[in-house]
Amino acid sequence: MAAHGPVPLIDLSGFDTDPTRRGEIVDGVRTACEEIGFFLVAGHGVDEQLIDSLYSDAKAFFDLPLEEKMAVRRPHAGVSRGYFTVGQQSIAAAMGTGTTTDLLEALTFGPMGPFAEPTGSADDHIHFAPNRWPQTPATLQRRVEEYYAAMRGLAATIMRVFALALDLDEQHFADKTDRSPSNLRFNHYPEQERDPEPGQLRAAEHTDYGTLTILKVEDAPGGLEVRDRAGVWHAVGSVPGAFVVNIGDAMARWTNGRWVSTVHRVVNPSRDETIGSRRLSVPFFHSANHDTVIEAIPTCVAAGATPEFAPIAAGEYWRMKNDASMAPAGRAS
Known part of the structure; x- marks a missing residue:
């Protein structure tokens, strides 16, 4: 398995057909989750033409006049659906460290099709809120639906790998993620026409909240960096045909801290790279069912020890x- 800096590249092909490859994949993922919390995946089977078409449509949306984008604006701050503008989020604030807003605009979609069935919970209006579909480009909804389904499938495979890497039954997480209110998001980082404020980044340092994130990035200035356990930042870069995968806080809590939910950020382009520095990334934030209680897996807690994290619903x-x-952005009207 090749390495990209400290972030390994793992080929998933053969996981379901070759016992030797299956063992290699599980071992590689286990090591990555324990050491850095990030890895890249190739051999994932997601159609490259779908990815290219999705990128084309997403960029066309962000090229629209602001008033057209605002037609599908996020209904309020508690719902992660629709569009929000540059300056409406400070993701580092979720860690208690945010002092400036992030230099990105975004468009977010949640469960759709057969995955969008309400559960009868009082929280359905947040986790299963209706998606807000732009009218332009006309093909965006179809491509988002196809890509969302592909990401659900890939996430389910990775969760099976996770279960085996934790010496659990391969289907251990299946009934804990089968109603997952996962979000698909387009993060658009425009060219920076003026200097950022001191300390302001495209996306400040943060961890993700769910089980895992599957991220598609493009090769453009100002990209993703991850912080290792020694506190050193490493650029991840773009590997053709590969996704970046990282575990989120839910997996760190499930494993009692054995697996690390790694702090990461998206840095600014250098001032001599600002022309042509537009960047689009597409994260799929996979999560457990919103009513699944995340608590330490017993095999991850030493005998007689108290779990590091208190149980909490996902x-x-x-x-x-x-x-x-x-919160720093206020409430959307």
Whole structure:
């Protein structure tokens, strides 16, 4: 398995057909989750033409006049659906460290099709809120639906790998993620026409909240960096045909801190790279069912020890973090 800096590249092909490859994949993922919390995946089977078409449509949306984008604006700060403008989020605030807003605009979609069935919970209006579909480009909804389904499938495979890496039954997480209110988001980082404020980044340092994130990035100035356990920042870069995968806080809590939810950020382009520095990334934030209680897996807790984290419902944890990240921007009207 090749390495990209400290972040390993893992080929998933053969996981379901070759016992030797399966063992290698599980071992590689286990090591990555324990050491850095990030890895890249190739051999994932997601159609490259779908990815290219999705990128084309997303960029066309962000090229629209602001008033057209605002037609699908986020209904209020507690719901992660629709569009929000540059300066409406400070993601580091969820860690209690945010002092400036992030230099990105975004468009977010939640569960759709057969994955969007309400559960009867009092929180359905947040986790299963209706998606807000732009009218332009006309093909965006179809491509988002196809890509969302592909990401759910890939996430389910990775969760099976996670279970085996933790010496659990391969389907251990299946009934804990089968109603997952996962979000697909387009993060658009425009060219920076003026200097950022001191300390202001495209996306300030943060961890993700759920089980795992599957991220598609493009090769453009000013990109993703991850912080290792020694506190050193490393650029991840773009690997053709690969996704970046990182575990979120839910997996760190499930594993009692054995696996690390790594702090990461998106840095600014250098001042001599600002022309042509537009960047689009597409994260799929996979989560547990919002009513699943995240508590330490018994095999991850030493005999007689107290778990590092208190149990908490996945949805409650997400709402707490999301609300904190949106607070500096105020409430959308």
